Amino acid sequence: MRLHVPTPLRWSDLDAYGHVNNARMLSLLEEARIQAFWVSAEADENAAGASTAVLDATPGADTVTLIARQEVEYLAPIPYQRQPLDIELWIGHMGGASLEVCYEVFSPLGVEPRVLYTRAVTTIVLVDSATERPRRIDDREREAWQPYLGDPIVFRRR
Amino acid sequence: MRLHVPTPLRWSDLDAYGHVNNARMLSLLEEARIQAFWVSAEADENAAGASTAVLDATPGADTVTLIARQEVEYLAPIPYQRQPLDIELWIGHMGGASLEVCYEVFSPLGVEPRVLYTRAVTTIVLVDSATERPRRIDDREREAWQPYLGDPIVFRRR
Amino acid sequence: MRLHVPTPLRWSDLDAYGHVNNARMLSLLEEARIQAFWVSAEADENAAGASTAVLDATPGADTVTLIARQEVEYLAPIPYQRQPLDIELWIGHMGGASLEVCYEVFSPLGVEPRVLYTRAVTTIVLVDSATERPRRIDDREREAWQPYLGDPIVFRRR
Amino acid sequence: MRLHVPTPLRWSDLDAYGHVNNARMLSLLEEARIQAFWVSAEADENAAGASTAVLDATPGADTVTLIARQEVEYLAPIPYQRQPLDIELWIGHMGGASLEVCYEVFSPLGVEPRVLYTRAVTTIVLVDSATERPRRIDDREREAWQPYLGDPIVFRRR
Structure with missing residues (x-):
């Protein structure tokens, strides 16, 4: 299953x-x-749905999310447009203390023809703020994110 | 009358x-x-209402909008929040080739108590792309913007 | 006296x-x-000279600098260029807990003719991190900044 | 051979x-x-040396450089510091119409111990502005860049 984040x-x-x-x-x-994964005090307004937003990684929280790696393929130039881009987002891999977030960035919903602008993956490591060391994905997080596990992106250029 | 731009x-x-x-x-x-004043191919989606959006100032258009001056008062620090800020926007002065856009930046609609974060004014000059000289606000623009004329901001610190 | 910050x-x-x-x-x-006023561990490399850099306002320090107000006049468009802009910087007013930093932004040193691109002023309030209330400019700061006091900018458009 | 771009x-x-x-x-x-590869009217000031700067890809020029792909590994967080980062830059692969620029981002020259913050690669495609189609790397470019060909980065996480 994929999240759609406008x-x-x-x-x-x-x-x-x-x-x-x-x-x-x-x-x-x-x-x-952030819309998809971070806990929000205003969860009801979360456009991406509240179910995956279980990670409290705001400054001052117990967890810091470090970006370890990113890979991006730019498939088509993106013009300014008023309607929000339709970013599909899922998890390509869940490790012990890290996860790979996959993205496909599409033209706004309802605009035809639909264009795939960009594909990308981000490797995130969960770090304990106190010890500054990686900490394991806990059961609540794993359960919340499990439904969004999908195939990792196969990049065309490598 | 003021525009509300989320x-x-x-x-x-x-x-x-x-x-x-x-x-x-x-x-x-x-x-x-830009949401308020620029012509949009997708005008129906314009959150600020289509009526003021009569200025075609996208790159390549006949008009370039130059920023001549800005003045900003920062009244309260703004935290990250998921709901859009409520920016009120009106015109404090309309000259021959220039206009002063006034703003009051408020906390998101529905959040209590309402906080006024920032007040600002921008002086915009309309410039003819071909001649690179200021050009007069035309009748259609003047008519579209007239209802949004209001008192200029009186800044506290000066 | 004015600082020149490349x-x-x-x-x-x-x-x-x-x-x-x-x-x-x-x-x-x-x-x-920041180059001009912030204390630096690498003060010898401070292009603006070390003498004004007496303010420890890095995150975690005792003082937070809040921006209360800014006013900017844009006089000429600035193209990309490899040599650093020559920003002249002085203090237009020193109050109890606040100061007004004035700027004139010029084309790179040595490029002829010299162009004045932008003039601006920023009002900064020194805030005590612990109490979150304004704190007075102390003697050491006042002494360091005194030589850079000069006439405030008179803006053309107001 | 590698370029060092402060x-x-x-x-x-x-x-x-x-x-x-x-x-x-x-x-x-x-x-x-850009410091390394773009032609500059002020080439003498080019910190990266003038020899590789043979690509006129400024807006309006005959060539547009498109970014087709980027891969980045973040190895250590980077604090604010006044001395410029020392970015080493070389070419990992030169194709017909594209090249892969490799980077290793180090702590400022002279700071001990030297820290490798980030490793990255960017795939650039040269596009003809008129036809909007890829164009071949020409002889002058190939000759200028040849000395900077080196081994592509082998990323740790993949």
Whole structure:
């Protein structure tokens, strides 16, 4: 099963070429990931659904999420558009203390033809704030994320 | 009359102090302004209402909008929150070739107590792309923006 | 007396119009200000000279610097260029717990003709991290900054 | 042979965790890459040396550089520091119309012990502005870049 996270662009995401900047894309993926996985005090408003949002990784919390690795394929340039991008998000692998979040970034819902702009994967390590060492994914997290396990992305260029 | 432009935050808007960065606030105002004033091919989805969106200032268009001046008062630090900020937006002055856009940035709609985070004004000059000189606000623009004329902001610190 | 802080651009400072973005300019001013005023463990490398750098406002320090107000006039568009901008920086006013930092942003040193791109002022309030209340500028700070007191900027558009 | 591109940080590169943000790292790599490969009107000031800077890919030029793929490993968090990061940069592969730029991001020159913060690779495709199709790396470019060909990065996590 995949989450669909509507992710709005800003005009300032464009660079001098007039398309969404390649580095800024990772900020969009970061935002989609936070919407999907982070506990929110305002969980009812969480567009991505509350069920996966079990990770309290806000500054000051017990867990820090470290980004260990990212891989991104840019398939088509992205123009500024007002409707949010449709970012599909799932988990390609769940390890002991880490997980791989996979993304496919599509044109806004309802816009035809549907365009796949970007595919990416982020490896996240859960780190205990106190010990600063990796900590295991706990049972509640594992249970919440299990339904979103899917095939990892096979990248075209490698 | 004021426009209400719901403007979502991103976690990456925070700086190392854990609040929305002072420079990034101007990107949020920029986005609200674009939502409000720029012609959109997808006008029906325009959260700010289509009536003020008569300015075609996208790259390649006949008009370029130059920012001549900005003034911002930061009244309270802004934490990350999932619901969009409620940016009120109106026109404090309409000149020959320029206009002053005024903003009050509030906490998300429905959150109590309502907090006024920031007040700001942006002076925009309309520039003809071909001649690179200021061009007059035309009748259609003036008519569309007239209902949103209001008192300019009186800043506390000056 | 004015400080000269060489401040490098990045290509990513440009927006879709191909010039340094208006909001990003405030990040450049922020960086120049930090170079000038913040204590550095590597003070010898401080391009702006070590004498004004007496403020320990890094996260975790006793003082937090809050931005209370900014005013910016954009006089000419700024293209990408490899040599650092020459940001002149001085103090327009020193109050009890606040100071006004003034900036004039010029084209790189040695490039002719010299262009004044931007003028700006930032009002900074020193806040005690523990009490979260403004704290007075202390004697050491006042002494260090005194030589850089100068006339406040008179903005053209107001 | 590797290029060494000194790349200054900004305080605004930090995120709410107080370290250089993972997405922002790609802007730093972008800037190092531009310093190294783009033709500059001010070539004498090019910190990376003028010899590799043969690519005129500024907006309006005959060539657009598209980013097709990026892979990044984050090995250690990066604090704010005033001295520029030491980014080593070489070419892992030169194809017909594309090249793979490899990076190792180190702590500033002279700081001991030397820390390897990040390793990354970017696949760039040269695109003809007029036809919008990939164009071959020409002889002058190939000759300029040949000395910087080296072994591609072998990533630890895959």
